[in-house]
Structure formats: structure tokens, C-alpha cells
Amino acid sequence: xxxxxxxxxxxxxxxxxxxxxxxxxxxxxxxxxxxxxxxxxxxxxxxxxxxxxxxxxxxxxxxxxxxxxxxxxxxxxxxxxxxxxxxxxxxxxxxxxxxxxxxxxxxxxxxxxxxxxxxxxxxxxxxxxxxxxxxxxxxxxxxxxxxxxxxxxxxxxxxxxxxxxxxxxxxxxxxxxxxxxxxxxxxxxxxxxxxxxxxxxxxxxxxxxxx
Numbered sequence: 001x002x003x004x005x006x007x008x009x010x011x012x013x014x015x016x017x018x019x020x021x022x023x024x025x026x027x028x029x030x031x032x033x034x035x036x037x038x039x040x041x042x043x044x045x046x047x048x049x050x051x052x053x054x055x056x057x058x059x060x061x062x063x064x065x066x067x068x069x070x071x072x073x074x075x076x077x078x079x080x081x082x083x084x085x086x087x088x089x090x091x092x093x094x095x096x097x098x099x100x101x102x103x104x105x106x107x108x109x110x111x112x113x114x115x116x117x118x119x120x121x122x123x124x125x126x127x128x129x130x131x132x133x134x135x136x137x138x139x140x141x142x143x144x145x146x147x148x149x150x151x152x153x154x155x156x157x158x159x160x161x162x163x164x165x166x167x168x169x170x171x172x173x174x175x176x177x178x179x180x181x182x183x184x185x186x187x188x189x190x191x192x193x194x195x196x197x198x199x200x201x202x203x204x205x206x207x208x209x210x211x
Contacts, residue, residue, distance in 0.1 A: 005178055013110060016103030017070055018077045020136060021046035023100060025081030027144050035082070041140050042078040046070070048136030053111050053128050057118045097196050105188035107133040108160045109181050112167050122172065126164035133160040133188075153204050155195035163188035 024045035028038040047064050054062040064070040084091075111132025115125040134150045134157045141148040150157040163184040170180035194200060 009106070009110070009181075012102075012106050014069070014073050015099075016106045017046045017073050019096070019099045019103045020107075021074045021077040022081050023096065023137070024140050025078055026085070026096075027140055029082070029085050031144055038082055039075065039078050041143060042081070043071075043074050044143065045136045045140040046074050046077075048139045049107065049132045049134060050111070050136075052135050053114065053132050056131075057115060057120070057128065059114065059118065094196075098193060101189050101192035101196070102185075104133045104156070104160065104192060105163060105185040108163045108188050109167060109184050112164045112184070113177075113181075116168070116171070122165075122168035125168050126161060129164035129167070130157055130160040133157075153201035155191060155200055155202060158202065159188045159191040159195070162191060 021042040024041035024043070025038055027045075028041040031037075033041065047070055051062050051064070054060065108129040110129075112125040112129030114132075115128035116122075120128070137156075138148040138150055166187050167180050167184035170183050171177070175183075
């Protein structure tokens with residue numbers, strides 16, 4: 001029987017799935033894709049990272065095959081999203097980025113914990129947490145023929161890495177899972193929101209050519 005914490009994580013996971021799917025809908029809409037294209041971008045953004053994680057860890061069937069509710073959430077979000085973007089009144093600009101930051105924080109924890117459940121090292125757990133959070137968006141951007149946001153100056157994957165490190169260190173320090181989860185999520189969410197608000201970014205690498 002699921003504990004209250006597990007139930008909250010599951011509900012929050014569905015929320016994060018919907019938020020990531022909606023970001024895929026927005027990209028598809030900007031590129032004027034048809035309904036199938038919208039569904040594809042919504043799906044790869046929402047469940048792409050977790051799918052790759054499960055395949056690497058050997059956690060098959062992957063999570064959305066074992067629990068098809070994830071697919072239904074993606075489909076519902078895509079349909080609602082296609083309707084919402086046509087409304088004359090749009091939501092405030094900051095709603096989606098803040099919700100995305102929450103989803104990113106949660107996906108980082110879920111990915112890292114799943115890796116630890118398979119007996120991996122802390123390093124692999126950090127990598128799996130980061131992959132869960134960012135890989136779907138990378139696939140979306142590649143399909144949209146854009147340079148993935150996480151490969152540019154955005155503080156996105158960096159927030160996941162920091163959160164994953166704090167999560168694994170907290171567990172190694174014998175903190176309970178809930179405390180470790182809150183530390184990780186607070187770090188990822190706080191850093192991502194700060195980056196959005198203050199326009200923080202990482203230094204870029206540029207190859208200078210001599211004339």
C-alpha cells in the first residue's frame with residue numbers, strides 16, 4: 001500500500017508530465033505542426049527522458065508501459081493545449097516556466113532514486129536524474145531542428161546536476177528520503193527560478209578564428 005509521500009510524489013509526477021507535455025505542444029504550435037506532430041512532441045518531451053533512463057537501467061517494461069496513465073495524461077494535455085493556445089487570453093508568461101522548474105526538480109529526484117534502487121553509484125544516480133529531467137526536451141528540440149536549450153547557456157541541466165549531487169549526498173549522510181528529496185527539489189527549483197528571474201546564464205564557449 002502506498003504511503004502518503006509516495007502518493008504525493010505520484011500525483012506531482014503526473015503534474016510534471018503534463019507541464020512538460022504542454023511545453024512540447026507550444027513548440028509544435030510555433031512550428032505549425034499537425035495534430036500528430038503535436039502529440040509526438042508532447043510525448044517525447046514528457047516521457048522521453050524517463051524512457052531512456054529505464055532502458056539504460058534495464059527497468060523494462062518502461063514506466064509508461066506499466067502505468068498507461070502517463071500516456072493518457074500526455075494525450076489529454078496535448079488536446080487541451082491545442083485548444084488553449086487558440087484562446088484570446090493567454091496565461092501569464094511566468095506560469096509555465098515556474099511549473100516547468102517544479103517538474104524538473106521532481107523528475108531529477110525520481111530519476112536519481114530509481115537509479116539508486118537498481119544499485120548504481122551516486123555518480124550514475126546523478127546522471128540518471130539529470131537525464132530524466134532534460135533528455136525529453138533535448139529530443140523535442142532536435143525534432144524541431146533547434147539547438148537543444150540544455151546545450152546552450154541556459155541554467156537547466158546544471159540545476160539538475162546540483163540537485164542530484166545534493167540528493168545523493170543527503171542520503172549518504174543518513175538523512176531520510178523525504179528530507180533528501182526536499183533538499184534536492186529546493187535546490188533545483190530555486191536555482192532554475194533564480195535563473196529565469198535574474199536572467200542568469202553560464203559562460204559560453206566561442207572558437208575565435210584568426211583572419
